Amino acid sequence: MSSNLIPPPDVLKEPIKIPPRQLFGPGPSNMPDAVAHTQSMSLLGHLHPEFLKVMHDVRDGLKYLFQTTNDFTMCASGTGHSGMECAFLNLLERGESLLCVTTGLWGRRAESLGQRLGLQTFVVEAPQGEVVSVEEISKAIEQHKPTAMFVCIGESSTGIVQPIQGLSEACKKHNTLLIADTVSRSSNKSDIFPKKKQSYFFQVASIGAEPFKMDEWGVDCVYSATQKVLNAPPGLAPISFSKRAMDKIRNRKTKVASFYFDALELGNYWGCDGQITRYHHTAPISSVYAIRSALSIIANESLEHSWERHKTNVKLLHSLLEENGFECFVQKPENRLACLTVVKVPQGVDGKKVTASLLGKGLEIANGLGESAAKLWRIGTFGGNSDEQKIRNVVKMLKDEVQNPTNKL
Amino acid sequence: MSSNLIPPPDVLKEPIKIPPRQLFGPGPSNMPDAVAHTQSMSLLGHLHPEFLKVMHDVRDGLKYLFQTTNDFTMCASGTGHSGMECAFLNLLERGESLLCVTTGLWGRRAESLGQRLGLQTFVVEAPQGEVVSVEEISKAIEQHKPTAMFVCIGESSTGIVQPIQGLSEACKKHNTLLIADTVSRSSNKSDIFPKKKQSYFFQVASIGAEPFKMDEWGVDCVYSATQKVLNAPPGLAPISFSKRAMDKIRNRKTKVASFYFDALELGNYWGCDGQITRYHHTAPISSVYAIRSALSIIANESLEHSWERHKTNVKLLHSLLEENGFECFVQKPENRLACLTVVKVPQGVDGKKVTASLLGKGLEIANGLGESAAKLWRIGTFGGNSDEQKIRNVVKMLKDEVQNPTNKL
Structure with a gap:
């Protein structure tokens, strides 16, 4: 056999070195031992009955974690940021407009993603370390009349908590969906989540550390990550869509601009729609074991x-x-x-x-x-x-x- | 504290059960022990120097695996199918047209994804178990003059090998990029990969099992999965872009319709562009350990x-x-x-x-x-x-x- 090959890098002949930290x-x-233990377990096929059972356990555990009875509760097969993409891709269509209230990095990332997805974006930005007043936001809604508004409540880059009290009325008036991102949620929550008709949209990496009640608070979409309170390795983005969110998704004029993140396809794989499981993609098997184990720890505590x-x-x-x-x-x-x-x-x-x-x-x-x-x-x-x-x-x-x-x- | 909570599912109080298989x-x-062993190792932060080193080892190992010197050789943080999305999202812009030559499932999936991404798609489909003749394909190129053509060479649903000999001339004539998907590559390869100017595009899950020489064969984009020959858990999609592919990406008129899969951002995180590493997303830490270990096995063999x-x-x-x-x-x-x-x-x-x-x-x-x-x-x-x-x-x-x-x- 010809051997004119590009040679392997020498470094690969050494074993991997990971310091404890x-x-x-x-x-x-850090992973607890019970989670780490699952990671060296035998892999299963992505459609094996035993693996589908693990997925269903995870789905039901996430309903507990998010405090919801939403059928479409599942994981996107990517790390936390893929949850934002999955949520935006499914809930919004090209040409719709998005108002981003930003107090730091996450608001700007949402704006940038919105632009990439062909949304018309508007921004109200706070000076660093400050919040945007409800009056300013209301004025911006009045001016732009956006399809949806994105608010980052807990900004992990600054620790700023952006209040959204009083915004629902302004949103309602202009038929604007209220989308809220909370990388790390604030603790004064009952007053900022009044029952209302607007669509909420959350990134809650702090889920499990502070009360979060998706159904009681009328939240329409929440997504999270596994490597924070859940203590599992990064690799999945838990996500849940309310019935209202699913109505919006089912009534889209265009197909979701991704097959991998399509909530209807993903939901079928996760057993959310009661139909026979179709082949969608290969889930990250070990990562699903990890979150199953992490949810078990939370359920037991x-x-x-x-x-x-x-x-x-x-x-x-x-x-x-x-x-x-x-x-x-x-x-x-x-x-x-x-x-x-x-x-x-x-x-x-x-x-x-x-x-x-x-x-x-x-x-x-x-x-x-x-x-x-x-x-x-x-x-x-x-x-x-x-x-x-x-x-x-x-x-x-x-x-x-x-x-x-x-x-x- | 109020306890009117939705209760956890009983099944989570039981430990996870995974049968050996x-x-x-x-x-x-199946994972070899050396790969499984890495999966319970301590996690690192996604920007810790020791973790970036592991990523760089993986990047260099993938260059060996793909037989390329391409700078932009890395992994998308999703399972195999995300590689297809990453490739399409970066290499094609909305409104461009795609001709899909399909002999089974993968061609249809490419067509469906193209439509979702706003590409104009045309199809030449073979009867099941047969291939499309070069004459038919050439006729379709003549008729549609597509921006790019997608050919699935090794169709894993049927085992059919679609020949692409002679297509490059027809492509050249109409300035069409030739995009080829090979879930599992055929073994008669030297004649079907003549040196030419068209853009190749491969999915090679069989990488490591049969000769594949990206640079020598003039391939412009290849992507793969970790759970086949590499014997690692699914969770990453290795991908490489040639200089020509990167030129196309750098000269896009519009931004890639994803932040998560943007090759320029992803490439920066993987140390492909020689610039200071910016925060892009949290890589699936353990999955990167796994592929590092899998590549080490291949380098040693x-x-x-x-x-x-x-x-x-x-x-x-x-x-x-x-x-x-x-x-x-x-x-x-x-x-x-x-x-x-x-x-x-x-x-x-x-x-x-x-x-x-x-x-x-x-x-x-x-x-x-x-x-x-x-x-x-x-x-x-x-x-x-x-x-x-x-x-x-x-x-x-x-x-x-x-x-x-x-x-x-």
């Missing part, structure tokens, strides 16, 4: 207990930070998230040197995202990492770094 | 040895099948695939009962796909499953089932 950034978080635990432990984190001279970025404790705490880098400290040094010692906390990269740290306390001893250790290690003269500016 | 269908195939092994073992499979009274669907041995063998269900035998019975005994072989579901079996011998003892066992078990009176029609 405590993951207290914005995700991925109970959502109520998980919410309480995250709340108690994040309050401990806030106290310890303050006792040690740190300041939380979000001033009002009631607006702080239960699983992601944004901390100001103290004056005179090189925030990025600190995170790099901690990483070398086996602990991840994250820098800010985008414009706030050097000014903020982000500490995630997701799932099993919402734990008193682990949190005490994180604060101790952070304090040691700040006091180290090599990390001064 | 020998996977001799069209994929997923060498492509040449892997090609030889698959060839030798599939010939053994053909002989054993014939000795035992079975008939291969593809008549000419030189047109049969090295990793997927299509077998006719003998007269009087219930093909689906046989596969169901084997599944219950821990062995998967697959039914046909689509129209040929009941008439054919498909036996995959991918990677570590291309093994003499395992193949002897598969044929023995298949023969026992066929002889069992309960499996007669």
Whole structure:
């Protein structure tokens, strides 16, 4: 046989090296042993009855997690961001218009995606670290009369909580769908989710850490990721569509501009439509095992207990930070998230040197995202990492770094 | 705390149950221990230096696998089908036209995806089990003058090998890009890949089992899956774009209708453009470990040895099948695939009962796909499953089932 081949890279002749690491950034978080254990289990075919059963278990577990009875509750076969694409692709058609209320990175990403998908987009942008007032938003709705409005409630790049109280009336008046993205939801929720006819649309990576009740709050589309509170590896985007959302999807004038993310096809594979399963695509088998196992942990603990635990432990984190001279970025404790705490880098400290040094010692906390990269740290306390001893250790290690003269500016 | 919650499904209180299974269908195939071992390793952050290094190792390993020096060699973060979407989304713009030459399921899927993406599509379809003649295709090019032509060379639903010899001249004449999909490539390749200016476009799930030389053959886009010859879990779609393909992408009039699959953004994350890594999305961390480990196995064995092994073992499979009274669907041995063998269900035998019975005994072989579901079996011998003892066992078990009176029609 001819051997004039491009040779393999030498590095592949060495085994893979993965250092152990405590993951207290914005995700991925650490896998518990029970989840890790499933990942080396034998693969199954993507249509084997035993695998379809695992999918159905996941589907039913997600209904519990999202607190919904929606038939179309499933996973898109991609990581968290694919959930945003799946939601937009299915719920909106080309030529429809989208108003994006943006307080940071996620709002801009939604705007950019909207443009790529052929939507007409408008923007109301807040100055960094501030919110957009309801009056400004109402004025923009009045002016643009968009088909839908996208609001990022919990902005993980800044920790800003954008209130949406009072917006439903303005939306209703112009027949605008209200689409809300909450990467990490705020804690003052009952007042911002009044029962109404507008279509909600959520990204809830904090799901499992704070109360979220899709049906009770009248949410029409929610999507999430597996690598945050669920403590599973990234690879799936759990997503649920309400009956109203499915009506909108079934009455589209055009087909969804993707086969992979088509909610009707995907829903058939996940057993959501009561019809015989057709071959759609090959699901990421091991990732489905992982989320099955993660949902089992939450079901055994109970959502109520998980919410309480995250709340108690994040309050401990806030106290310890303050006792040690740190300041939380979000001033009002009631607006702080239960699983992601944004901390100001103290004056005179090189925030990025600190995170790099901690990483070398086996602990991840994250820098800010985008414009706030050097000014903020982000500490995630997701799932099993919402734990008193682990949190005490994180604060101790952070304090040691700040006091180290090599990390001064 | 209020407890008026929707309760968790009882089934989640039980642990996950996965039976061991020998996977001799069209994929997923079995993970070797070295791959399975990586799946329970500690997760890393999606931008941690150690994880970026793993991505770079994978990128370089894929260059070896595809036999290319293309900078833009990487993975889309979805399973195999997402590779098709990633390729179409990046290489074609709305309003451009696509001629699909279809001999089975994959051609129709390409047509359907083209329509979803706003392409004008035309079809030349072969009667089942036959190919489309070069004359017919040339006539269709003459008639429609499409921007691109999609040809599925190896149709995994029927085992049909569609020849494309002589098409490049017809394409050239009308400035048509030639896009070829080969789920499982044929073995008579040097004559069907002449050096030319047209754009090739491949899906090669059989990569690693038979010679494939992207650069030497002038292929412009190839994509694949991880769960076939690579023996890794499904979850990534390796993909490579030639310089010509990247020129086409960089000169698009419109942005790619996806952020998740945008080759320029994805390529930056995979370190393909030499620029500083921007945050794009969270890669499926464990799946990247798995393909790193799978590529390491291939690099250590060498492509040449892997090609030889698959060839030798599939010939053994053909002989054993014939000795035992079975008939291969593809008549000419030189047109049969090295990793997927299509077998006719003998007269009087219930093909689906046989596969169901084997599944219950821990062995998967697959039914046909689509129209040929009941008439054919498909036996995959991918990677570590291309093994003499395992193949002897598969044929023995298949023969026992066929002889069992309960499996007669």
